[in-house]
Amino acid sequence: MDDGNGGERTAPELRTLQQKVAYMVEKTFPGQKVSGRAFSEIVRERGGALSHSYFSNILAGKVTHPSEEILKALGLGFGVDWRFFKEESEVVDDVVAGLQFLAKRRTGEISGIAGRGVDDAGLPAELLEFALSLLKEARADGPTTPDGPTSTPEQGVH
Numbered sequence: 001m002d003d004g005n006g007g008e009r010t011a012p013e014l015r016t017l018q019q020k021v022a023y024m025v026e027k028t029f030p031g032q033k034v035s036g037r038a039f040s041e042i043v044r045e046r047g048g049a050l051s052h053s054y055f056s057n058i059l060a061g062k063v064t065h066p067s068e069e070i071l072k073a074l075g076l077g078f079g080v081d082w083r084f085f086k087e088e089s090e091v092v093d094d095v096v097a098g099l100q101f102l103a104k105r106r107t108g109e110i111s112g113i114a115g116r117g118v119d120d121a122g123l124p125a126e127l128l129e130f131a132l133s134l135l136k137e138a139r140a141d142g143p144t145t146p147d148g149p150t151s152t153p154e155q156g157v158h
Contacts, residue, residue: 018061020085024078025059039077048073 014020025034036052036059043050050073057063058074065087075082 016061017058017064017066017085017087021055021058021074024074024080024084028078043073043077046076048076050074050077 014023025039036054036056039055040050040052050070054063054066054070058066063070068082071085072082074085
């Protein structure tokens with residue numbers, strides 16, 4: 001995400017439920033307009049329950065303090081830890097870093113990652129942020145000299 005000065009912010013401002021859900025819609029369904037009906041169907045397919053009108057009201061900012069069950073349904077629908085949607089969440093940075101990492105993998109900016117000793121929780125946010133910072137530094141440094149390793153855009157970061 002651009003910070004207005006040509007740089008990237010590591011974490012967008014995600015304080016409200018509306019901001020978090022809008023961010024997840026943007027990142028999970030890039031370039032698509034997702035209806036409340038479509039999202040509630042995704043939640044249902046994954047074993048949860050969320051009405052399309054309730055989801056639409058969340059996106060409109062009309063719902064600010066939903067039940068834990070609703071937060072869990074949002075987590076199912078987006079495929080993230082439901083605690084991301086809590087008001088005072090400790091996992092927001094983890095989810096954002098993970099999404100940024102996946103976006104860079106999708107575009108080919110990062111490839112050939114091998115995780116050793118990674119558990120079911122995945123890579124820690126600190127490691128993802130570190131990998132993203134290395135990529136940013138590599139871009140800023142430009143191509144290296146013939147004495148050092150080089151990386152072409154086709155090769156990605158290995």
